Amino acid sequence: MAKISEQHIAQLLEQSLDLMLLIDPTDLKLLFVNQHGAEMLKLERDKLLDQATPTLLPELSGPELEAMIELIIETDPSAGETLVTVVRDGVGDDRDFEFRLKKVLIDDKPFIMANGRDVSERVAVTDQVQTMLANAQMESQQDTTTHLFQRETFLQIFRELMEQLRLGDLRLSLMILDLKNLHLINQEYGQAVGDKVLAHVGKLMHHVARPDDVGARFSGRKLCMLLPHSGQQDALVLAEKITRALSRMQYSEFPNLRVHSSIGVAELPEPGEAELLIDKAVSLLRDAHTEVKHEIHRLGLVSLNF
Structure with missing residues (x-):
């Protein structure tokens, strides 16, 4: 040849x-x-x-x-x-x-x-159709800064996944991303810069997410992602990708600005009230916090029964 x-x-x-x-x-x-x-x-x-x-x-x-x-x-x-x-x-x-x-x-x-x-x-035609069908609904469900789901929409999806978990048809993991120094960024550089950071992190989560993953801005500085059909190890791989990208994130107009993060990953072995499960995972992540700029914590199996 x-x-x-x-x-x-x-x-x-x-x-x-x-x-x-x-x-x-x-x-x-x-x-x-x-x-x-x-x-x-x-x-x-x-x-x-x-x-x-x-x-x-x-x-x-x-x-x-x-x-x-x-x-x-x-x-x-x-x-x-x-x-x-x-x-x-x-x-x-x-x-x-x-x-x-x-x-x-x-x-x-x-x-x-x-x-x-x-x-x-092709994009122009597709955009016209998608705009007519989805704009009003999606705008009401998405956080305007990160374009991830809003808290209430995320909880509704979470409850639906809990029902699948109850039926034994699903393995489910949860990832929580805490932007630890977002309040300091807002104080030092202003709210507009803090929102720019949030927007970039939202795009990053969109990029790494698989088709079935569900991301949301759950509170001011906390973002969550549900990973259907995934164990804790799968969530850990995703968390490592996000952490690597965040550690490299820089802004030429603000050379000293760095984003610090803490990520907790947990597997949800049994159904429970969605908001209470997130609260428990957030509490475990808070207890695990250190002064390290970028940290990942295995939260193990998170259940309301133990």
Whole structure:
């Protein structure tokens, strides 16, 4: 079987009708843009390569993109992430692109290959339908800052899952994320910056959540996630991903700002009143708190009977 040289592979990438990007995960710089992709965006390739990736993708902040890339780097090389976001072209127009982001190794060093396709027309039609069907209902159920579920909606879903647990059809775990220094961030930088942090954490939880996971802002600084069909170990893996991303989160305009977190993970072995179970888990997490900036605690089996 004939082998294909690296030069031929580069030529094939150049001829792709999609937008092909190679991103350095250490500084988010663009290392490669195919010529067709640059022409599609009405941009000169040399100018593109001088930009940081967030400049090209205005909906994503640097910390958000860093957190996403960190998760991709940590996963199996055969895995990847699909992302629909805006790309700004050379005349200032924003166009919707669907990207497939995947880790690639070059000389044993990890990089991110992004394969993007213009889906503006498809997204426009989908958005119109989804807007008509879901806006009013979702806005009433979501926290406006994090876009996770509100407390009451979360408790309603929790009670429905308790019924499945009662029937023996479900394994269920709970994760509680406490942003320990959010009140200090609000005091030092202002409420608007605190809300920005909350919004980024909400996006992070959306990103790491699986299709069946249910996330919510349960109180001012506490966010929760229910993990159906999962044990405590599954919740622990998710907590570790979130902790790694939070530890890397930085803001260029506030270089000293850091987010401190405490996460508790528990398995719920038997049904009980949803709010009381959360209160018990929060109490266990509070008792386990330390001065460590980022901590994860196994809360074990949480039940109202022991």
